[in-house]
Amino acid sequence: MHVKQLHPWPSTVAEAESIQDRLRGHVELTGPTAFTLVAGLDVHYHGDDELTAAVVVLDAGTLAPVEQVVAYGKAAFPYVPGLFAFRELPALVTALELLTVTPGLLVCDGYGLAHPRGFGLACHLGVLTGLPSLGVGKTPFVGTHEPPEQERGAWTPILHEGATVGRALRTQPGVKPVYVSQGHRISLDTATSQVLHLAAHYRLPEPIRHADHLARHPS
DNA sequence: GCGACAG
């Protein structure tokens, strides 16, 4: 599939932040409510700056893998909370360009709108590809929230600077919630229902689990 | 002001 060009690439924190501030205006918060193919994306690090990016496309109905690709690269930016996307984007984009099918939704490992400048990895990947995207975080990042009730499907809003930027969602009963936020071309309701559907058996959505496994154990 | 801070 085709992905928009990345350049110019930032070399300073200020440049990276200004790229986020500029691209933030391209994010759309409404879009499709159902998908045929969903992709999970993840990166595995080894050594100081080497990484493996993996994308696995699943049939949204059966959750069966349809295609999987890996790309090797190096972290493209130092780790700075809030600028995390700049580490992994080049390798993830390389992997996406290897796909022969185009997914209808990108399920990203990290945050989207729930980000200090409202433009996390999921938003960035959505804008670059033009595809609907959402982010799933494993730990709270920005904002405040009440713990959701213990049953599967329970959620509470994540509030940041007076706005709802995501949801803490209980995908499995009695298990720590995941943190869902919009990336691009998706509503918060749709993002929530998709994550709940994709995480029918485990805490994390199936596409992310597949991508995580592939990144750790490339074939 | 200080510390904490997605992966």
Next chain:
DNA sequence: ATCTTGTCGC
């Protein structure tokens, strides 16, 4: 993210 085994509980 990564360095790391067994163990408890559903």
